[in-house]
Amino acid sequence: MSQHAILTEDEAPPAARREPIITVRGLTVGFGGEPVLENLDLDIYRGEVLGIVGASGAGKSVLTRAILGLLPRQAGKVTAFGEDISESSDPDLERRWGVLFQHGALFSSLTVAENIMVPMREYLRLPQPLMEALAVLKVELVGLRASDAGKYPSELSGGMIKRAALARALALDPEIVFLDEPTSGLDPISAAAFDKLIDDLSRTLGLTVVMVTHDLDTLHAIVERIAVVGEKRILVEGDIAKMESFDHPWVRDYFCGARARAAGALEAEV
Numbered sequence: 001m002s003q004h005a006i007l008t009e010d011e012a013p014p015a016a017r018r019e020p021i022i023t024v025r026g027l028t029v030g031f032g033g034e035p036v037l038e039n040l041d042l043d044i045y046r047g048e049v050l051g052i053v054g055a056s057g058a059g060k061s062v063l064t065r066a067i068l069g070l071l072p073r074q075a076g077k078v079t080a081f082g083e084d085i086s087e088s089s090d091p092d093l094e095r096r097w098g099v100l101f102q103h104g105a106l107f108s109s110l111t112v113a114e115n116i117m118v119p120m121r122e123y124l125r126l127p128q129p130l131m132e133a134l135a136v137l138k139v140e141l142v143g144l145r146a147s148d149a150g151k152y153p154s155e156l157s158g159g160m161i162k163r164a165a166l167a168r169a170l171a172l173d174p175e176i177v178f179l180d181e182p183t184s185g186l187d188p189i190s191a192a193a194f195d196k197l198i199d200d201l202s203r204t205l206g207l208t209v210v211m212v213t214h215d216l217d218t219l220h221a222i223v224e225r226i227a228v229v230g231e232k233r234i235l236v237e238g239d240i241a242k243m244e245s246f247d248h249p250w251v252r253d254y255f256c257g258a259r260a261r262a263a264g265a266l267e268a269e270v
């Protein structure tokens with residue numbers, strides 16, 4: 001094909017059609033000994049739901065934290081919204097993403113609304129009543145009741161805590177959210193309801209979602225593209241069909257094992 005051949009929409013690779021909002025190039029992260037991630041490349045496209053999978057300890061959480069600039073990098077470059085995050089002097093950059101950490105739930109001494117107002121206080125100068133009204137809107141956006149806004153985390157179920165933590169991640173109307181295992185610990189029905197919420201938010205708000213997950217049902221239900229972290233890099237990225245035909249022991253076991261078949265069968269039924 002000539003260099004100047006015009007590709008139709010269907011022929012064009014996704015990278016040519018979509019705008020990356022985050023690019024990771026040559027990322028190396030370690031904690032003294034062997035690096036956890038080495039020379040890793042990844043693009044995240046606007047509006048997609050990207051699933052990040054990989055064995056426990058492979059470096060999925062390290063990858064998300066490194067992208068967010070929360071871990072020192074030994075090498076590599078991360079660009080977010082066209083800016084190099086390590087050199088960015090733009091204090092607004094952090095407002096453009098929201099995060100739901102794997103282990104960071106909510107501040108237990110604050111109500112749901114107060115938790116949601118923490119980032120608002122840090123970044124927005126708004127009168128208290130307006131922040132309170134916005135916090136209640138976020139509570140409702142994630143499918144909780146307005147009356148839950150005044151509750152403390154100890155008064156919520158696990159699923160409600162995940163939703164409240166998501167509301168806090170959405171507090172500043174980010175363009176992209178990073179969710180690190182948001183449905184772990186939820187029963188399958190609550191997890192499916194949370195998946196639907198993420199899917200709805202991504203469609204209605206045009207939100208870009210990067211979700212670390214071990215949940216094959218989630219990958220089948222809402223994730224458009226998957227990136228597998230392994231051997232310190234992105235082993236493979238693409239859709240489920242690509243994962244299922246990729247020749248690598250871990251990827252094959254994960255996507256073609258007994259649990260994978262059960263998730264695929266469930267999807268085929270609905």
Ligand SMILES: Nc1ncnc2c1ncn2[C@@H]1O[C@H](COP(=O)(O)OP(=O)(O)OP(=O)(O)O)[C@@H](O)[C@H]1O
Nearest residue numbers: 031036054055056057058059060061062063102229
């Ligand atoms: N702050 C840290 N200091 C030292 N080592 C760390 C630190 N954070 C992570 N690691 C190490 O980096 C490796 C990758 O950890 P990470 O938390 O990214 O795994 P993961 O893929 O998210 O696993 P899981 O699926 O169990 O959450 C592990 O060996 C872990 O011990």
Ligand SMILES: [Mg+2]
Nearest residue numbers: 060061102180
């Ligand atoms: Mg993790």
